[in-house]
Amino acid sequence: MPLNDKSILNAKPKDKAYRLSDGSALYIEIRPTGKKVWLYRYKIAGKGEIFTIGEFIDNARNRPYPNHISLVDARIKRDEAKQLVKQGIHPLHHKQTALKVQIAENANTFKVIAEEWKEATETEKVWSTYYSKQVTHILETDIFPSIGKIPIRNITSAQILEIISSIKKRGAFTVALLARQICSTIFDYAISHLKAESNPVSALKNTIKRPPVQHHKPLPQNEIPIFLKKLDEYGCNRPTFIAIRLMLLTFVRTKELRMATWDEFDFDNAEWRIPANRMKMKQPHIIPLSEQAYELLIRLKSLTGHQKWLFPNVRRPLDCMTNTTLNRVIERIGYGGKFSAHGFRGTASTILNEKGYPSDYIEKQLAHAPKDQVRASYNHAQHLSQRKAMLQDWADFIDDLCEKAFTNFINSQAT
Numbered sequence: 115m116p117l118n119d120k121s122i123l124n125a126k127p128k129d130k131a132y133r134l135s136d137g138s139a140l141y142i143e144i145r146p147t148g149k150k151v152w153l154y155r156y157k158i159a160g161k162g163e164i165f166t167i168g169e170f171i172d173n174a175r176n177r178p179y180p181n182h183i184s185l186v187d188a189r190i191k192r193d194e195a196k197q198l199v200k201q202g203i204h205p206l207h208h209k210q211t212a213l214k215v216q217i218a219e220n221a222n223t224f225k226v227i228a229e230e231w232k233e234a235t236e237t238e239k240v241w242s243t244y245y246s247k248q249v250t251h252i253l254e255t256d257i258f259p260s261i262g263k264i265p266i267r268n269i270t271s272a273q274i275l276e277i278i279s280s281i282k283k284r285g286a287f288t289v290a291l292l293a294r295q296i297c298s299t300i301f302d303y304a305i306s307h308l309k310a311e312s313n314p315v316s317a318l319k320n321t322i323k324r325p326p327v328q329h330h331k332p333l334p335q336n337e338i339p340i341f342l343k344k345l346d347e348y349g350c351n352r353p354t355f356i357a358i359r360l361m362l363l364t365f366v367r368t369k370e371l372r373m374a375t376w377d378e379f380d381f382d383n384a385e386w387r388i389p390a391n392r393m394k395m396k397q398p399h400i401i402p403l404s405e406q407a408y409e410l411l412i413r414l415k416s417l418t419g420h421q422k423w424l425f426p427n428v429r430r431p432l433d434c435m436t437n438t439t440l441n442r443v444i445e446r447i448g449y450g451g452k453f454s455a456h457g458f459r460g461t462a463s464t465i466l467n468e469k470g471y472p473s474d475y476i477e478k479q480l481a482h483a484p485k486d487q488v489r490a491s492y493n494h495a496q497h498l499s500q501r502k503a504m505l506q507d508w509a510d511f512i513d514d515l516c517e518k519a520f521t522n523f524i525n526s527q528a529t
Contacts, residue, residue: 117142119185122150122170136185140192142170152188156199165205167191222309224269224300225262228253231303242391244369252293256281266304271314278321290322332460333453338362338512339519344447353425356414358440361455363407363509365462365480367394368455372435374424376415384408399481402502404509462508475500 117136125134127148133141141153152167168191171182183191195205232253236246260277261269274297281290297315304310333341345358361371370388379386386401393399403411411424418426425435440455459480466476475497 117185122185125150136189138192139196140188142188152183152191154192154195154205156195156205158199158202158204163204163206165195167195222266222304223263224266225258227266227304227309228257228262228300231300234303244373248292249296252289252296256289256293257297266301266310269314271317274315275318275321278318282322287322294318294322331453331457332464333457335465335515338461339516341447341449341453342512342516343519345443348443348447350443351428352417353414354435354439354443356410357425357435358443358455359410360407361440361458362461362512363404363410363505364401365459366401367459367481368437368440370399370481372425372437372439375422376419376424379411381408381411393481395481397481400498401479402498402505404506406509406513407505465511466504466508471504472500475504479504 117134122134122142125142125144127144127146129146131143131145133143133153135141139155141155143151143153145151150170152170154165154167156163156165167188168183170188171184198205198208232249235241241249257277260280261273264273274294277297278290278294281293294315298313301310301313301315305313342359342362345355357371360366361368364371364386366388370392373392374386374388378388384403386403388399388401390396390398414424418424421431423434425439427433427435444450444453444455463476463480467473478497479501
């Protein structure tokens with residue numbers, strides 16, 4: 115006769131273990147300790163075996179242990195075991211294998227896979243130091259706290275969406291885009307290494323759109339002397355002052371300037387040679403130095419020439435100037451929201467184009483990539499002599515602007 119919960123509960127322990135049959139090779143064993151355990155008897159290759167399904171649980175008490183099995187569940191698991199036996203598989207072996215797989219899956223958390231991916235990518239040296247730090251920061255700040263400890267196969271699109279939405283709420287749309295991209299790349303890595311079957315980020319392609327590009331406004335020509343006068347009067351530390359002046363004279367990107375090292379400068383030939391790994395387009399870039407830029411660098415060398423960086427971090431001398439230092443000074447002299455350090459590039463480009471300099475010279479000096487492949491293959495020193503003359507003209511033009519502004523100021527005071 116099949117068992118029921120009442121008959122199992124009423125079964126009392128004896129000096130020796132005994133079994134009650136539920137039928138179809140399912141038994142419950144009552145042990146002297148009072149423990150009641152489900153057993154399934156079967157044969158493979160003519161040899162009798164016993165598979166322990168788990169300990170009995172009273173549905174009414176609902177004890178929350180994973181190996182405690184109700185009567186209904188014991189019958190289901192017995193039927194599952196029967197199907198395995200029909201395939202010649204021992205249920206115990208199957209259970210042990212499944213347990214090993216589960217342990218391995220639990221070990222393959224998102225954080226473990228992410229760090230494995232990051233190490234592999236960094237080994238290939240395809241990232242800049244800045245980008246590597248950016249990825250690490252986003253992982254540790256926004257992603258790991260939410261899903262770092264979860265097995266990667268168990269992560270859902272909803273969990274990724276929650277991370278992205280949280281970043282968007284604080285207005286960091288670019289960070290949200292990068293976080294989505296990082297997660298997607300990690301899942302692709304996991305799939306290629308057989309540690310995941312699908313990429314839950316694929317469903318989130320339209321959850322965030324790239325914000326409109328905020329172009330850096332150029333400084334009007336008549337504003338340059340005013341800007342430089344305010345900079346002189348502000349009295350920031352000399353390296354920062356020189357950095358801003360060099361931005362104006364060379365119109366490099368902020369990152370290219372603040373991460374500059376002294377070994378990049380050829381003072382004999384008055385050239386600054388930026389290596390490919392620090393350039394946005396991953397091509398080496400030569401910058402001819404005007405007399406004014408050269409003089410600024412000589413002054414700077416007396417201040418920081420004993421260190422690696424032209425512009426060492428004030429608080430951490432072993433690191434370079436942060437990406438906010440120049441803009442903080444620009445804000446403090448009255449140009450917050452109106453102008454930024456990157457805007458020197460647009461300033462120079464606008465004025466030099468208006469003055470009729472060939473766009474090829476200007477674009478090459480800005481280190482913009484040519485759109486066609488033929489031009490892209492040109493030597494990185496293209497138009498070097500012409501650019502040298504253009505940069506000297508540009509530096510002289512700025513001096514003339516400031517001199518005229520000073521003369522006009524003196525004349526206005528005299529009248």
